Amino acid sequence: DSARIREAYARVNLSPMGTAVLANSSWSINRERLAQLLGFDGLIVNSLDAGQISTYDIPIEATSIASSTAIRVGAFMQDVHTQYHQTRPWLLLASSKTYTSSAMPQKANPGIIQNTRAKASDVVSSAQASLWRAHNVTPGMIDYKNTWSPASAKTFVQAVEMLQQFTDVLDSLRIDPARALEELESEWTTSMELAEALQRSHGVPFRVGHHFASDVVLFAKERNIRPKDFPYAEAVKIYREAGKKYDLKEQRLPLSEKEFRRALSPAEMVVTRTGTGGPQPREVQRMIAAGTDSLAKDRAWAGDARQRLLSAEAALNAAFATLVAAP
Numbered sequence: 095d096s097a098r099i100r101e102a103y104a105r106v107n108l109s110p111m112g113t114a115v116l117a118n119s120s121w122s123i124n125r126e127r128l129a130q131l132l133g134f135d136g137l138i139v140n141s142l143d144a145g146q147i148s149t150y151d152i153p154i155e156a157t158s159i160a161s162s163t164a165i166r167v168g169a170f171m172q173d174v175h176t177q178y179h180q181t182r183p184w185l186l187l188a189s190s191k192t193y194t195s196s197a198m199p200q201k202a203n204p205g206i207i208q209n210t211r212a213k214a215s216d217v218v219s220s221a222q223a224s225l226w227r228a229h230n231v232t233p234g235m236i237d238y239k240n241t242w243s244p245a246s247a248k249t250f251v252q253a254v255e256m257l258q259q260f261t262d263v264l265d266s267l268r269i270d271p272a273r274a275l276e277e278l279e280s281e282w283t284t285s286m287e288l289a290e291a292l293q294r295s296h297g298v299p300f301r302v303g304h305h306f307a308s309d310v311v312l313f314a315k316e317r318n319i320r321p322k323d324f325p326y327a328e329a330v331k332i333y334r335e336a337g338k339k340y341d342l343k344e345q346r347l348p349l350s351e352k353e354f355r356r357a358l359s360p361a362e363m364v365v366t367r368t369g370t371g372g373p374q375p376r377e378v379q380r381m382i383a384a385g386t387d388s389l390a391k392d393r394a395w396a397g398d399a400r401q402r403l404l405s406a407e408a409a410l411n412a413a414f415a416t417l418v419a420a421p
Contacts, residue, residue, distance in 0.1 A: 096388070106156060111144075150228035160253040167257075213255055285311050302340045313328060322358065333346075
């Protein structure tokens with residue numbers, strides 16, 4: 095989103111001033127000087143674009159960024175909120191950020207999550223209002239400032255409130271690592287690693303490994319067996335049957351019991367991931383450092399942009415003061 099904002103700012107921070115209603119003015123107006131004094135980075139050159147098209151082009155692009163952010167915030171809130179559907183969640187808010195249900199004393203309602211999701215929906219609907227207005231109103235008849243006016247669509251007013259609430263949620267999250275690991279060890283997310291380990295380390299065709307892993311899961315679920323408790327002897331039998339099905343010459347399970355257990359370990363699956371963007375600890379630390387660096391650059395960019403606007407304002411005031419002082 096920060097990249098979108100910077101790219102959009104370069105397109106949006108162009109001056110339409112001095113074009114009058116449509117076809118410029120008979121007055122000798124220096125549009126370049128006017129843009130400089132008002133803090134714009136340049137001009138919307140064509141007067142039709144400046145006076146008629148930009149009035150809906152600007153809010154559509156700007157609100158679409160806010161809407162995109164809101165959709166992702168809402169999705170994140172939904173993922174966190176599902177933890178409150180569990181009897182033993184591993185991710186919760188600090189108790190000070192919840193409130194007790196008026197009907198059910200055992201229930202802690204995650205109010206800030208619900209409110210943030212609602213605010214995200216408000217941002218998306220507000221952005222749609224700008225889009226529909228641009229679609230239905232004659233070009234040039236829309237004041238794009240309505241997009242962030244508290245009295246109108248309020249897209250950016252609500253977007254700021256949403257991000258403030260989102261920050262509050264992030265600051266309030268409490269993770270139970272032991273419970274999180276217990277959750278992972280209670281189901282079969284890592285079963286794919288069986289097929290990958292067989293192919294990666296022993297050259298077993300993936301379809302054979304996949305069939306074997308699938309049969310292991312079916313056997314376990316029928317008997318309510320967790321991955322770490324799965325009998326290795328049964329895995330050997332199941333692999334033998336898979337080998338027969340696919341006419342393998344070697345029908346003995348090539349994974350030792352230790353390798354079999356390791357392949358089904360969620361912790362092991364995380365640390366053995368490779369490649370850019372993965373969950374392995376070293377890569378996560380690298381991404382955090384890169385994100386921190388990117389955030390610092392974003393703040394510097396925003397600070398520079400604000401300073402340019404303040405400098406332009408000072409230059410504008412000085413120019414007016416010169417005019418006022420003139421005889």
